Amino acid sequence: MSSASRLKSFRKLLAHARQILELDIGFRLWDGSTVPDSLDPGAFTIRLADEGLIAALLRAPNPETLLNLWVSRRIDFENGDMFGLVARRPKVRTREIRKQLSKFLLFNTLRKFLFVDKGGPWPLSDQPDEKPSDGDAEENQKNISYHYDVSNAFYQLFLDEQMVYTCGYCTDWDNDIDQLQRDKLEMICRKLRLKSGEKMLDIGFGWGSLALYAAANYGVHVTGVSLSREQVDFARGKAEAMGLSDRVHFELLDYAKVEGQFDKISSIGMHEHIGIDNYPTYYATVHSVLKPGGMYLHHAITRPAKKDAKTFRKKNKEFALLTKYIFPGGELDHIGNTVTMLEQHGFEVHDVENWREHYQRTCRLWHDRLLANYDAAVAEVGEVKTRLWLVYLGGCSIAFERNTVRLYQTVTTKVQRGPAGLPPTRADLYR
Numbered sequence: 001m002s003s004a005s006r007l008k009s010f011r012k013l014l015a016h017a018r019q020i021l022e023l024d025i026g027f028r029l030w031d032g033s034t035v036p037d038s039l040d041p042g043a044f045t046i047r048l049a050d051e052g053l054i055a056a057l058l059r060a061p062n063p064e065t066l067l068n069l070w071v072s073r074r075i076d077f078e079n080g081d082m083f084g085l086v087a088r089r090p091k092v093r094t095r096e097i098r099k100q101l102s103k104f105l106l107f108n109t110l111r112k113f114l115f116v117d118k119g120g121p122w123p124l125s126d127q128p129d130e131k132p133s134d135g136d137a138e139e140n141q142k143n144i145s146y147h148y149d150v151s152n153a154f155y156q157l158f159l160d161e162q163m164v165y166t167c168g169y170c171t172d173w174d175n176d177i178d179q180l181q182r183d184k185l186e187m188i189c190r191k192l193r194l195k196s197g198e199k200m201l202d203i204g205f206g207w208g209s210l211a212l213y214a215a216a217n218y219g220v221h222v223t224g225v226s227l228s229r230e231q232v233d234f235a236r237g238k239a240e241a242m243g244l245s246d247r248v249h250f251e252l253l254d255y256a257k258v259e260g261q262f263d264k265i266s267s268i269g270m271h272e273h274i275g276i277d278n279y280p281t282y283y284a285t286v287h288s289v290l291k292p293g294g295m296y297l298h299h300a301i302t303r304p305a306k307k308d309a310k311t312f313r314k315k316n317k318e319f320a321l322l323t324k325y326i327f328p329g330g331e332l333d334h335i336g337n338t339v340t341m342l343e344q345h346g347f348e349v350h351d352v353e354n355w356r357e358h359y360q361r362t363c364r365l366w367h368d369r370l371l372a373n374y375d376a377a378v379a380e381v382g383e384v385k386t387r388l389w390l391v392y393l394g395g396c397s398i399a400f401e402r403n404t405v406r407l408y409q410t411v412t413t414k415v416q417r418g419p420a421g422l423p424p425t426r427a428d429l430y431r
Helices: 003-021 052-059 063-071 082-087 094-100 103-113 137-148 152-156 177-191 209-218 229-241 276-289 317-325 335-344 356-372 374-381 383-401
Strands: 026-028 045-048 075-078 199-203 221-226 248-252 262-268 290-302 347-354 406-414
Touching: 003 094, 003 103, 052 063, 052 103, 063 075, 063 317, 063 383, 075 082, 082 383, 137 229, 152 229, 152 374, 177 209, 177 290, 177 356, 177 406, 199 209, 209 221, 209 229, 209 248, 221 229, 229 248, 262 276, 276 290, 276 335, 290 335, 317 383, 335 347, 335 406, 356 374, 356 383, 356 406, 374 383
Parallel strands: 026 045, 199 221, 199 262, 221 248, 262 290
Antiparallel strands: 045 075, 290 406, 347 406
16 A cells, blocks of 8 residues: 555545534645645644554554654644644534544545554653552652752743742733732732741742742741752752741751641642552641641642542543653542541641632643743753643643642641631631
8 A cells, every 4th residue: 555545545534524523623744735725824733744643543542642642743733732722622513423424434544554654753652650659758759850850940931930830829810920929829828827937837849939938028937848859959049049048948858757846837739749548647747747726728739529439549541641741659639538638637627719710820821831932941851841741731721621620729727626716707818
């Protein structure tokens, strides 16, 4: 079977599919031709670099194959991004597609690619499947380093001016990333009701933004712990530059080894790395280092609950790819279990606030900023890593929009008899 014959059949199948799916999408094929022939130069277009990718998808039609093709640019977009693709998804019902699709054309075309070499490269194919964290400090550090020690310069290309790598807070949906993160830091400090002179622990402090903001604006003394060497070095340098080294102390330390007593504790986007089996150790640790009546703010991504725990712990293929290539060892809780675990470990829950749509907006801004700095990102970490992060950030934004993942902030105090010491209303949060 000649390559020309395969190309001709595939062009005919694409044209047929575009018609019945009512697709507002063009295709540019490996010989430079387009479907349709009269494709507008400014049209949203999917570029297919070689016929081997058709063979690859035919043999292994799964998200991992598609991800390999994407990061190696064998599949790419022209005049748009993944959000443009989602916006143009077929509006025709699946039942109608089955009725109208020519089965003969489909199978006659695809059979011609069965023995075509799938080509390459396959940059992700040699990475072993990951497993949930077993709580070992050395494994935890390895997993954290994999994600966060990519390059500080790389993260600076898409994060805000303060290097905040967690969900922003939209006081207005159109605010930019810098405003979202300033408002988030302020809201966390208000929810914790920080007071000058208090001792605060920030578990998984990122690049130190919350700890430094709290110290500078609320006069607290902060200890931050992290397992990312690059983040520790960055945060220490920033604390010194801001003249806050006497009030903020950053340590390369596993959360389970924290000692001391603190008035307030924050955990902002760190819980996702712990692993479900290690939750009891985590909550017991937080409880042990929190002073009686002290406040703990828990900020974490969750998934919706399932009918039982066994079903909940099964990962779909997309989430499995996320943990394999982006967040090794990571698992997500559901908010019902979060509240249960908090109560079981001696915390009184006062507020649970869903920031799902705030994270949708945050991830979209991160994606767009990384895309705008594409060339600089490739120069810093390579094209595979850049494209991997683009699909991760864009995919997360879409997942939050579709309500398949959520983000909750949960405000708690360590259980004690008598008043919790909070204001009678939440008015102070929005002054």
